[in-house]
Amino acid sequence: MAHNEAAVEGAAVLEALFHQSPRDLMILDTKLRILRINGGTTAVHAPPEQMVGRHLTDVFDLSAPGEVEAMLHDVLESGTPARGHLVGVRPKGVPGPEYQFSVSASRLEDAQGRILGVLTEVLDVTENEKVRARLRVLGSVRVRVGQTLDVVVTCEELVQTMVPDFADIAVVEVVDAVVRGEEPPPSPLASEVPLRRAAFGRSGGEEQVQAHPVGDVRALPFPTPYAQTLADLQPRLVALGPETPWLAAVPPRAAAIRASGAHSLITTPLTLRGTVLGLMSLYRTDPGDVYDEGDVTLAVAVAAHTALCIDNARRYTREHTIALTIQRHLLIPQPATRTTMETAHLHVPSETGGGGGFDTFALSGARTALVVGEVAGQGIHAATTLGQIRTATHSLAALDLEPDELLARLNDTAVNLVQERAALPPGDPMPLAGSCAYAVYDPLAETCTIALAGHPPPVIAHPDGSTEVPLLPSGRPLGSTEGPPFAATTVPVTDGTVLAFYTPSLLNSSRSPDVLQRVLAHADRPLQELCDDVLYRLRDDTRHGDVILLLARTRRFPADQVASWHLDHHPQAVAAARTHAQHQLTHWGVDEETAYTTEMIVSELVTNAIRYGTPPVRLRLIKDCTLTCEVHDNNALAPRLRHAKTIDEGGRGLFIIAQLAQNWGVRYSHDGKTVWAEQLPRATPPRPQQRSP
Known part of the structure; x- marks a missing residue:
């Protein structure tokens, strides 16, 4: 009697579960055929009675059917329940989106321990998994996008991150002026403003169908969602189909969309502080995978991060361009060949825009001044500091000062600049520090007087093929108040002697420390050929400073x-x-x-x-x-x-x-x-x- 009561009670509990449980329940026999289902499964559109007796895989289109069957058989054999197994499910034979289910399974036994089947509990976690997937994509974007300070590379990083995890096709277009480092235009974007297709990506190994090649520059056509997005800076979720009216305005894009099978589009502006940087377009081609408003929210967050990275890269490009422009104006494009001296130079700028410079200019009495130096830092601040030092050098040289006295007064100027910078707020450019070599060649006396400020001495190549690095006293670096005083040394030079002045980065970038002496052992060659020879011996790795070499061949005055x-x-x-x-x-x-x-x-x-x-x-x-x-x-x-x-x-x-x-x-x-x-x-x-x- 007690046994019957327990059986009745168990049946009542089972009935209550199947009728009142908020989760989907199924009872499968030992061959994984459906014995009972409560009918609430969102991935099935058929009534429960049509599913009873059919195998699990005949009713559901599983993303990994082999794994699901193996999990259920393991539960049947071991009796160990399975909890929270994530399964992708689609309706069998019916087009539709893929659902994400969390499946738990327990073995069913009778009172004698005989295995009856398996009870599966199915929880629809599609939305939760979408949120997790979106968060993973956003996390990947924050980690991978913006690793470099290059606008185009940043766009490529975005495409590589979005495809295929969030989009089947991704296109990033940037205002062409932004790629060059110029200020972005304010919104709304004028219809004639050109955009550069900076990056394109598509999932799968099939041939990539593009409306326009990467690098193409053109204005966005009107009326289209692309142009409207950049006009009001609002993202758009667009359904694509054969009858989409605006496709007629963009025949190349329409052909590419039809060829790719794209059916869902999100366009999001890349904007920052009311200015327009570009446009991100995301497409999906899987018929069962359609964008929704949650995806638009993610796209907006991704676009905001990307816009900040692009603007950082734009600012760096602008600063780098300005720094190189300033430095290019500071460097003499081609040192003038005088009667008493022939010059040539090698200048390899660092990737960060260093503060190296050189100069040659005439002095009274047919003499020639040679200057090579560098200042600490990079970018605009280093270039402008170099300009200040160069101007001061020219002004002091006009006073016909001896090289050691000139460097002493130049250091006074640098110290004043240091004191001015010390008064600036924290976080401003690094303190001024630099080195300099200043030499004066006198062809009538056939001498060269050299003074150093924390700078390496030159290499001197004599006409007989011998080379030497003279032991010259080096004063303190520019901008320093402590250190040895400046001293000038006069060395004799004969007709045909080659003087090689350089920045320390040259030796750091060379494969061997004696590269100059080895090259100058054959100093009878043309000077530019000697410079090229040194260039070919430099390493191809990143340089942390400008590599500058100034060669001067002396000539006897007639x-x-x-x-x-x-x-x-x-x-x-x-x-x-x-x-x-x-x-x-x-x-x-x-x-x-x-x-x-x-x-x-x-x-x-x-x-x-x-x-x-x-x-x-x-x-x-x-x-x-x-x-x-x-x-x-x-x-x-x-x-x-x-x-x-x-x-x-x-x-x-x-x-x-x-x-x-x-x-x-x-x-x-x-x-x-x-x-x-x-x-x-x-x-x-x-x-x-x-x-x-």
């Missing part, structure tokens, strides 16, 4: 282009000096106007030296690109430009020189000073041809 005379310390020396100058200028074929001006300059300079200087007095004329007049005496007292009063009888000498010469100055040495003045020789007009009578 003896017939310079003339000098020792003058008596007597007023009569002025007339003698004018006579010497007149004869020499006539010998050089200088035009009469320039010769007359030069004689006046000679007269005033010699008069000042005789009146205020100390013997011996020496006059020198140099004919190069400019015509230079130099007067040297042993008095280190600097002359002063005065503006004489009307009644003054003298005091107009230097004022007259300043009016007649293109440039003038004073150069100091251990044995006194040299006052010089330069003129640009006037071109002699060609003689008119006489016609025959």
Whole structure:
């Protein structure tokens, strides 16, 4: 009697479960045929009575039928229940979306322990799994998109992340100006603004059908969801079909959509702070997988992250472009080849836009200044700092300072810049630090005077094929107040000597530390060929600084282009000096106007030296690109430009020189000073041809 009551009670419980349980229940026999089903399964559209007696796989289209059958047989054999097995299910033979079910199974036994079948509990977790899948996609986007500071690569990362996990086809189009780093246009986007197709991706191995190739630039047609999305910055969920009216406005896209079988589209603007960066278009081609509003929400979140990454890349591109533009203007495009020096250079900018630079410029007395240096940092801040240092160097060089004194004053300028930066808010550019090598080549003395500020010494290649790295004292880096003082070293150089100045990054990027000496062992080759040889020996890895190499080959100044005379310390020396100058200028074929001006300059300079200087007095004329007049005496007292009063009888000498010469100055040495003045020789007009009578 108790046994019958228990059986009746068990049957009542089972009936209650099948009629009142919020979950779908099925009883399967040992061969996995359906014995009973409560009829609430969302993936089945047939009534329960039509499913009884049929095998599980005959009723449901399972994503992994073998795994499901193996799980159920294991429950039947072991008696161990299975919990939360995730299964993808579609209605059998009926088109429709795929559902995600969480399946739990328990073995059914009678009182004698005989196996009757298996009870399966099915919970529809489709929406929960969609949310989890969307969160996984969003997490992947946040991790994978934006790893580089390149607009196009960022778009490619987005496509690779979205396909195939969220879209069967993905297209990213970016405003063309944004790819170049320019400011994005405000919304609404004008119809004529061109967009560049930056990335395209499609799942599967089939041939990719595209309306336009990647890299194509064109405006979006109107009226289409694409143009409307960029007009009001609102995402759109669009159903695609043969009768979709707006497809007629975009024949290439319509053909691609039909060929791919796409039926569902989400268009989302890539926008940031009211500006338009581009457009993301996502398509699905699986008939049973249609986008819904939850997918649109995810697409908006993905677009927001991507827009931020694209804008970061755009800003970097803009800053990098500006930095390179500034640096390109700072670097001389092709160092001028002077009579006494031939130059060539190698410049390999770093990927981050370093702060390396070089320069060559003329000094008085046919001398040439060579400068190579770099500043810490990258981008615009490094480039602008380099420009400040370069301007200060030119200004100090105009004072005819010795290299060590020039670097000392240049360091004072750098220290002032450091103090200015120290007053800036935290997070501003890194403190100024830099190095510099400054050298002056004097072809008349055949010497090169070099001073270093935390910079490596040059490599010197002699005409006989030998090379050396001179042991030169290196002062403290620019911007530093501590360290050894600056010192200048004068080394003799002969005709054909090659001087190689470089930034430290060159040695760090070379395969061997003695690359320069090995290349310069054959310094008789053309300088540009030597630069190329060094370039080919650099490693192909990332450089953390600009690689700069400046080569200079010395030339002896032509003896017939310079003339000098020792003058008596007597007023009569002025007339003698004018006579010497007149004869020499006539010998050089200088035009009469320039010769007359030069004689006046000679007269005033010699008069000042005789009146205020100390013997011996020496006059020198140099004919190069400019015509230079130099007067040297042993008095280190600097002359002063005065503006004489009307009644003054003298005091107009230097004022007259300043009016007649293109440039003038004073150069100091251990044995006194040299006052010089330069003129640009006037071109002699060609003689008119006489016609025959």
